[in-house]
Amino acid sequence: xxxxxxxxxxxxxxxxxxxxxxxxxxxxxxxxxxxxxxxxxxxxxxxxxxxxxxxxxxxxxxxxxxxxxxxxxxxxxxxxxxxxxxxxxxxxxxxxxxxxxxxxxxxxxxxxxxxxxxxxxxxxxxxxxxxxxxxxxxxxxxxxxxxxxxxxxxxx
Numbered sequence: 096x097x098x099x100x101x102x103x104x105x106x107x108x109x110x111x112x113x114x115x116x117x118x119x120x121x122x123x124x125x126x127x128x129x130x131x132x133x134x135x136x137x138x139x140x141x142x143x144x145x146x147x148x149x150x151x152x153x154x155x156x157x158x159x160x161x162x163x164x165x166x167x168x169x170x171x172x173x174x175x176x177x178x179x180x181x182x183x184x185x186x187x188x189x190x191x192x193x194x195x196x197x198x199x200x201x202x203x204x205x206x207x208x209x210x211x212x213x214x215x216x217x218x219x220x221x222x223x224x225x226x227x228x229x230x231x232x233x234x235x236x237x238x239x240x241x242x243x244x245x246x247x248x249x250x251x
Contacts, residue, residue, distance in 0.1 A: 157204055161197035 109117060123129060129137070152160075162171070170193050178186035 107227075154201075154205070158197060158201045161200040162206075167196065168195055 107120075112120075118125060122237055161167070174186045174189035174193065177183075177189065
């Protein structure tokens with residue numbers, strides 16, 4: 096079996112394994128699931144199955160990031176050179192374009208972030224967990240489809 100590396104060390108390619116092999120490895124039965132105590136033990140060992148949310152950027156950071164693009168830096172340098180060689184009209188025009196671009200980019204980024212937050216709220220997944228109705232997932236939790244409903248089984 097091929098292994099891959101991650102921050103926690105070697106990891107099995109679970110998606111490439113046969114279901115009985117995974118069940119044997121995690122010592123579980125898909126019909127019974129795990130006992131509540133085992134769920135808690137695995138939750139404390141592995142933690143919840145959730146992605147870490149990145150820390151939110153401030154508006155100032157978002158606005159400043161609009162000037163980090165290579166072409167924007169080139170335009171800023173061109174405006175400075177224009178001002179230095181005595182072409183203030185060109186420097187002001189380029190500066191205005193760069194500033195307008197930064198404002199539009201900032202507004203679009205803030206709106207996109209809000210839209211993503213709303214979509215995340217709408218896309219919240221609810222599942223029925225059997226048999227203990229555990230509210231958490233951890234490595235090797237199986238996701239099953241039954242009669243159109245996704246049922247999360249805490250079977251290992």
